[in-house]
Amino acid sequence: MTSKPKCRFCRTDLEHTFVDLGMSPPCQTHIEPHQLNHMEPFYPLHAWVCGECFLVQLEEYVAPQAIFSDYAYFSSYSDSWVEHARRYAEAMTSRLGLGTGSKVMEVASNDGYLVQHFVRAGIPCVGIEPAANVAEAAVAKGIPTTVRFFGLQSAREIAEEHGRPDLLLGNNVLAHVPDINDFVSGMKALLGDRGVVTMEFPHLLQLMLHNQFDTIYHEHFSYLSFATVERIFAHHGLVLFDVEEIPTHGGSLRIYARHAEDASKPVSHAVAALKRKEADAGLQRLETYAAFEAQVHETKRAILEFLIGARRAGNRVVGYGAPGKGNTLLNYCGIRTDFLDYTVDRSPHKQGRYTPGTRIPILAPEVIRETRPDYVFILPWNLESEIVSQLDYVREWGCRFVLPIPKVRVVD
Numbered sequence: 001m002t003s004k005p006k007c008r009f010c011r012t013d014l015e016h017t018f019v020d021l022g023m024s025p026p027c028q029t030h031i032e033p034h035q036l037n038h039m040e041p042f043y044p045l046h047a048w049v050c051g052e053c054f055l056v057q058l059e060e061y062v063a064p065q066a067i068f069s070d071y072a073y074f075s076s077y078s079d080s081w082v083e084h085a086r087r088y089a090e091a092m093t094s095r096l097g098l099g100t101g102s103k104v105m106e107v108a109s110n111d112g113y114l115v116q117h118f119v120r121a122g123i124p125c126v127g128i129e130p131a132a133n134v135a136e137a138a139v140a141k142g143i144p145t146t147v148r149f150f151g152l153q154s155a156r157e158i159a160e161e162h163g164r165p166d167l168l169l170g171n172n173v174l175a176h177v178p179d180i181n182d183f184v185s186g187m188k189a190l191l192g193d194r195g196v197v198t199m200e201f202p203h204l205l206q207l208m209l210h211n212q213f214d215t216i217y218h219e220h221f222s223y224l225s226f227a228t229v230e231r232i233f234a235h236h237g238l239v240l241f242d243v244e245e246i247p248t249h250g251g252s253l254r255i256y257a258r259h260a261e262d263a264s265k266p267v268s269h270a271v272a273a274l275k276r277k278e279a280d281a282g283l284q285r286l287e288t289y290a291a292f293e294a295q296v297h298e299t300k301r302a303i304l305e306f307l308i309g310a311r312r313a314g315n316r317v318v319g320y321g322a323p324g325k326g327n328t329l330l331n332y333c334g335i336r337t338d339f340l341d342y343t344v345d346r347s348p349h350k351q352g353r354y355t356p357g358t359r360i361p362i363l364a365p366e367v368i369r370e371t372r373p374d375y376v377f378i379l380p381w382n383l384e385s386e387i388v389s390q391l392d393y394v395r396e397w398g399c400r401f402v403l404p405i406p407k408v409r410v411v412d
């Protein structure tokens with residue numbers, strides 16, 4: 001018998017379902033041709049909300065080492081990410097007055113797509129990345145990178161070896177952390193006395209307002225509101241002193257944290273304003289979370305209704321992208337090659353493989369031009385404008401784009 005799941009932050013028993021998406025395979029285990037006759041592990045994709053701190057979360061079904069040690073996600077394959085990173089680096093360099101005497105560290109630095117901008121400006125940097133194959137790509141580009149999982153223990157070792165940073169950043173990592181207390185206490189231990197932590201993560205408020213249920217997958221352990229993150233950071237001696245709402249991943253937050261002892265940075269008005277916005281949306285009431293599941297059921301029905309109609313009318317539909325969110329959407333809705341002939345992805349690491357669970361072939365984007373489908377179903381909907389402009393040529397033969405989230409929609 002398994003014991004009751006507990007909140008990964010406050011250890012309260014988890015008793016309230018946020019949404020149960022059934023069984024799903026880990027989203028980055030793309031199937032190779034020789035594995036097509038093999039079985040795949042499926043794990044529950046059941047999100048809970050803590051009745052005490054309102055942290056929305058999954059249980060830790062899959063060991064993080066199994067997920068992240070040979071991760072297929074290379075950030076540099078998305079143009080808009082690389083651009084977002086460049087603008088971030090410029091903004092922080094000027095806001096914090098960073099220079100050759102400063103130090104920048106990034107947790108989950110991926111292939112160095114972000115840190116490279118600081119390196120080019122001559123600012124000493126250290127990337128911290130758990131996936132060895134991804135870290136190798138960073139080192140090859142001349143970005144100093146240490147291969148390890150981040151937590152209190154590794155933070156102390158890094159401080160010993162490399163000193164303590166003026167800017168400690170972690171983008172799209174907080175949600176992926178299984179032990180959020182160990183992670184945040186590591187940030188506290190590593191950050192320089194007058195240093196600033198910035199983190200970006202998808203905002204739970206946007207997930208709920210815009211039906212982004214497909215951003216729930218096993219690699220994302222936590223779904224974060226500002227109020228809950230503030231509470232977690234405060235517990236570890238860090239104060240959130242500013243916040244910005246940014247458009248990435250369908251609506252994210254960029255938080256700014258400092259040591260509780262550092263009085264040199266006053267708390268901005270944006271902090272109170274965002275907390276009020278979340279409270280007005282009902283994020284401090286359990287009933288708001290309980291209403292989400294019915295909305296997800298309706299989103300599935302609408303997506304299937306579109307696909308059934310299109311196929312019945314004899315239209316050919318293909319996918320674009322093989323992102324983690326696509327895996328949740330395809331598995332939860334039961335979309336296989338009966339609906340999508342194939343999908344395409346720019347990452348050569350995914351091409352020639354198949355989507356987990358649903359076994360849809362992943363091909364190179366050029367195949368779209370050869371096969372001239374009627375609809376391109378965009379799985380990474382957060383990259384809509386980038387993809388629509390890259391694929392502008394499909395309009396030559398009257399092909400149209402379909403976006404599944406927040407509501408299924410055809411773009412002419």
Ligand SMILES: [Zn+2]
Pocket residue numbers: 007008009010011012050051052053054055
């Ligand atoms: Zn809790």
